[in-house]
Amino acid sequence: xLLDIENLTTIFRTRRxxxxxxxxxxxxxxxxxxxxxxxxxGCGKSTLAHSVMKLIDHPGEILGGKIxxxxxxxxxxxxxxxxxxxxxxxxxxxxxxxxSLDPLEKVGDQISETIMEHMNVTKKEAWQMARxxxxxxxxxxxxxxxxxxxxxxxxxxxxMIAMAISLNPKLLIADEPTTALDVIVQEKIMDFLEDMKRExxxxxxxxxxxxxxxxxxxxxxxxxxxxxxxMGDAEALTNDPLHPYTKxxxxxxxDVWMDxxxxxxxxxxxxxxxxxxxxxxxxRCPNASEMCMREPPEVxxxxxxxxCWLYG
Amino acid sequence: xxxxxxxxxxxxxxxxxTVLILLTIVFLILRIIPGxxxxxxxxxKVPEEVLxxxxxxxxxxxxxxxxxxxxxxxVFTGDLGKSMIWGKRPVIAEIMDHFPATLELTIFGFVLSxxxxxxxxxxxxxxxxxxxxxxxxxxxxxxxxxxxxxxGMLLQMLFGVYLKVLPIGGRITPGNTxxxxxxxxxxxxxxxxxxxxxxxxxxxxxxPALTLGIVLSGAYTRLLRNNLIEVLSQxxxxxxxxRGVRNRKVVFHAxxxxxxxxxxxxxxxxxxxxAGAVLTxxxxxxxxxxxxxxxxxxxxxxTSVQGAIVFYAVFVALISxxxxxxxxxxxxxxxx
Amino acid sequence: xxxxxxLATTIFSFLPEAEGRYMVISGIAIITIVALMAVFSxxxxxxxxxxxxxxxxxxxxxxxxxxxxxxxxxxxxxxxFGSRVxxxxxxxxxxxxxxxxxxxxxxxxxxxxRLDRVLSMLMDSMYxxxxxxxxxxxxxxxxxxxxxxxxxxxVVYVPTxxxxxxxxxxxxxxxxxxxxxxxxxxSDWRIMRKYIFPNLIPTLVVVFSLSVAxxxxxxxxxxxxxxIVSAPTPDWGFxxxxxxxxxxxxxxxxxxxxxxxxxxxxxxxxxVGEGLSxxxxxxxxx
Numbered sequence: 001x002l003l004d005i006e007n008l009t010t011i012f013r014t015r016r017x018x019x020x021x022x023x024x025x026x027x028x029x030x031x032x033x034x035x036x037x038x039x040x041x042g043c044g045k046s047t048l049a050h051s052v053m054k055l056i057d058h059p060g061e062i063l064g065g066k067i068x069x070x071x072x073x074x075x076x077x078x079x080x081x082x083x084x085x086x087x088x089x090x091x092x093x094x095x096x097x098x099x100s101l102d103p104l105e106k107v108g109d110q111i112s113e114t115i116m117e118h119m120n121v122t123k124k125e126a127w128q129m130a131r132x133x134x135x136x137x138x139x140x141x142x143x144x145x146x147x148x149x150x151x152x153x154x155x156x157x158x159x160m161i162a163m164a165i166s167l168n169p170k171l172l173i174a175d176e177p178t179t180a181l182d183v184i185v186q187e188k189i190m191d192f193l194e195d196m197k198r199e200x201x202x203x204x205x206x207x208x209x210x211x212x213x214x215x216x217x218x219x220x221x222x223x224x225x226x227x228x229x230x231m232g233d234a235e236a237l238t239n240d241p242l243h244p245y246t247k248x249x250x251x252x253x254x255d256v257w258m259d260x261x262x263x264x265x266x267x268x269x270x271x272x273x274x275x276x277x278x279x280x281x282x283x284r285c286p287n288a289s290e291m292c293m294r295e296p297p298e299v300x301x302x303x304x305x306x307x308c309w310l311y312g
Numbered sequence: 313x314x315x316x317x318x319x320x321x322x323x324x325x326x327x328x329x330t331v332l333i334l335l336t337i338v339f340l341i342l343r344i345i346p347g348x349x350x351x352x353x354x355x356x357k358v359p360e361e362v363l364x365x366x367x368x369x370x371x372x373x374x375x376x377x378x379x380x381x382x383x384x385x386x387v388f389t390g391d392l393g394k395s396m397i398w399g400k401r402p403v404i405a406e407i408m409d410h411f412p413a414t415l416e417l418t419i420f421g422f423v424l425s426x427x428x429x430x431x432x433x434x435x436x437x438x439x440x441x442x443x444x445x446x447x448x449x450x451x452x453x454x455x456x457x458x459x460x461x462x463x464g465m466l467l468q469m470l471f472g473v474y475l476k477v478l479p480i481g482g483r484i485t486p487g488n489t490x491x492x493x494x495x496x497x498x499x500x501x502x503x504x505x506x507x508x509x510x511x512x513x514x515x516x517x518x519x520p521a522l523t524l525g526i527v528l529s530g531a532y533t534r535l536l537r538n539n540l541i542e543v544l545s546q547x548x549x550x551x552x553x554x555r556g557v558r559n560r561k562v563v564f565h566a567x568x569x570x571x572x573x574x575x576x577x578x579x580x581x582x583x584x585x586x587a588g589a590v591l592t593x594x595x596x597x598x599x600x601x602x603x604x605x606x607x608x609x610x611x612x613x614x615t616s617v618q619g620a621i622v623f624y625a626v627f628v629a630l631i632s633x634x635x636x637x638x639x640x641x642x643x644x645x646x647x648x
Numbered sequence: 649x650x651x652x653x654x655l656a657t658t659i660f661s662f663l664p665e666a667e668g669r670y671m672v673i674s675g676i677a678i679i680t681i682v683a684l685m686a687v688f689s690x691x692x693x694x695x696x697x698x699x700x701x702x703x704x705x706x707x708x709x710x711x712x713x714x715x716x717x718x719x720x721x722x723x724x725x726x727x728x729f730g731s732r733v734x735x736x737x738x739x740x741x742x743x744x745x746x747x748x749x750x751x752x753x754x755x756x757x758x759x760x761x762r763l764d765r766v767l768s769m770l771m772d773s774m775y776x777x778x779x780x781x782x783x784x785x786x787x788x789x790x791x792x793x794x795x796x797x798x799x800x801x802x803v804v805y806v807p808t809x810x811x812x813x814x815x816x817x818x819x820x821x822x823x824x825x826x827x828x829x830x831x832x833x834x835s836d837w838r839i840m841r842k843y844i845f846p847n848l849i850p851t852l853v854v855v856f857s858l859s860v861a862x863x864x865x866x867x868x869x870x871x872x873x874x875x876i877v878s879a880p881t882p883d884w885g886f887x888x889x890x891x892x893x894x895x896x897x898x899x900x901x902x903x904x905x906x907x908x909x910x911x912x913x914x915x916x917x918x919x920v921g922e923g924l925s926x927x928x929x930x931x932x933x934x
Contacts, residue, residue: 055554100548104569329769333773341789457865458911459868459911462888462903462906465888465891465903
């Protein structure tokens, strides 16, 4: 296993109370695997990704669990040890390329600074590497001299990817990398992420777009209100969803090829400061019963993990 | 794609109308509003022949439009007329005698204000919501409302009268004046390797510069705090950290971004700085432009007063140009 | 103490529960105290502020709580009477600036075009010029007097009001309800008066408070430099200049109290302005 997340719990202490944004979640990812974490906004998928990077700021806090990456226990590492892993062993691409680049620094400066933080190279060598990285993500190498405001959204996201992979990380985390981009650019960026996987890296895609996840990933993990509700092989999970939430999520996705009926999920995700008793999906669940007043167990069914009383 | 030199040239051309407007305002205030400035300044008790002579000396006996043209011509050729008292020296020479003192005071006051403002503002931002932050917010308002002569005198009293560690007035101890190169005593002392003068110049500069520095720092404190909080919450800061960039460097990038609006403020603050310098000079018997202006008003030296005001106007316009160029150098997004 | 707090809460209940609230309350408290001082000077001041006494340069004592000056006059009484000059000069100058700056700003921002460009350039240039030096220039040619100080200070602050009101007018002008009023055929004059001006009032209150805070310092500066009153009239800035020669000898009370009053009064208005702008999230300048 390249990345092993066990019983991770991350909370935010707000004025109104404690939000359990990620609650007791376990996920493992192999080398060369493409895993998507899917869910509505606020379900904790981004917090999960940031927890792996240990980028949870005050008032947030990783309360418990264990994250093992490449044999290292990340949560026990010092700040400096963790810094060396970020960008070097784990690369991350952010949601909004328009705001994720420093507006005052040239693209080349931003890439080479990242390289020089992890490798013992001269500035000249780092700039040369920056040019190569831009070429690799399909940009002209001369773009090193551009400032972010001179680039389009798609170009900026390529720059972000170039930075994320410039040190050849074993794991690439992409947090909604294409949400802010148009469809054609989105395709290209996704193709690129798949190339990364083919080169032997593990890729985690954080997305709210189930169709995108189904199309691209080996495995899918579905999150709801801080819980991991279902996880398994992408194809099996798409064709035969087990958890009522996954079913609802799939039914709410419009499909261009089939004239299927779209059923939006009724209701809204719960307030995490004051979540419903028992199963957090209970108020919206068509299959809810007495049993659901207690927290459902995580069970394994046909190689899939499901957190639901229907299978418990 | 645009270029920096083109921007600087455009910006330079834009200074010209600003200078013209300022000069016109000064002309209107000094010559039109009071009707006859010589009578206003000298008083009615002076015999008419004397008034006539003074008017003629100042070129005030011509029609307004001719006066205006003479006036502009004079300003652009650096001829601000002759002083009406004492040796009747050219006003520009008198100004050049006093300007270095003001420049030295304002430079040090300015640097101190930015340093204090940046330090207090970033402390407040990094400890947002804490007691320190609230304290800095109160500081930023109180500093601005300090009355310069009062605050200056309190410092004089503490450091000059009770502790007796710093002089309470003047620019240098007589006899310690360094050989003139630039007229800035600190710089001249360094250039002529005169350590005695250097220490003396610093000792005299300390209190007036600190007075100006503290009073003007409040605006920077607040602006830097708010900007830094805003910048620190932006995505690119998290992106830097996610790439394993050292904290110290991330803070540097955050500060650089937060500093950009501060440069704009510097332009506005410079006007307040010059106004504050007049009071500071007056409080510390500092022989600069402010002292010169007030003294010549008392002596009813009309041409010198006009020259000093004109000089301030041109100086302010040039500073705003410099600030804009610095802004463009810092922020690649601002180009024409 | 609890009753006082309850009373304050009731009086200021129109202010929303925001951080700026306590700033506004303390600012109003300071201003009220100084205003009462000015109105009831003869009843508050224990001594004649002009008449010299034989106890010269006495430090603060139960008889003279702020001590006496070089002519034996009670400093507290001079400060109480001095508040009249400060407040009347600053408030009348600020009213004049408002009466001139607000309509010009409103008209300039509303109609736009060439007039707006000319006015904006003129006002921006004046704004860029150091306020106190402009006031000194005007006071110098007009001669030192209370009336001339009002003229000088009001000229200095016209651009502040102009810029703020013009900017605000521009943003209100583009809002839907103004467009709607235009569509119903309302005249420009009516739109300005009925739709735009009422929406300018919050901004105006903030700008007024902050400009007055600044004008107090300008007035004190002019007075310190001798451009407003002459002896024996009491005025805070002028008191500082009179006390200055006695400072090296350690007579701290002659300058400490008048300067403290300048700061407190300026702080009072600044707190009101800053607090209100925080509560109503109004952008500000200077």
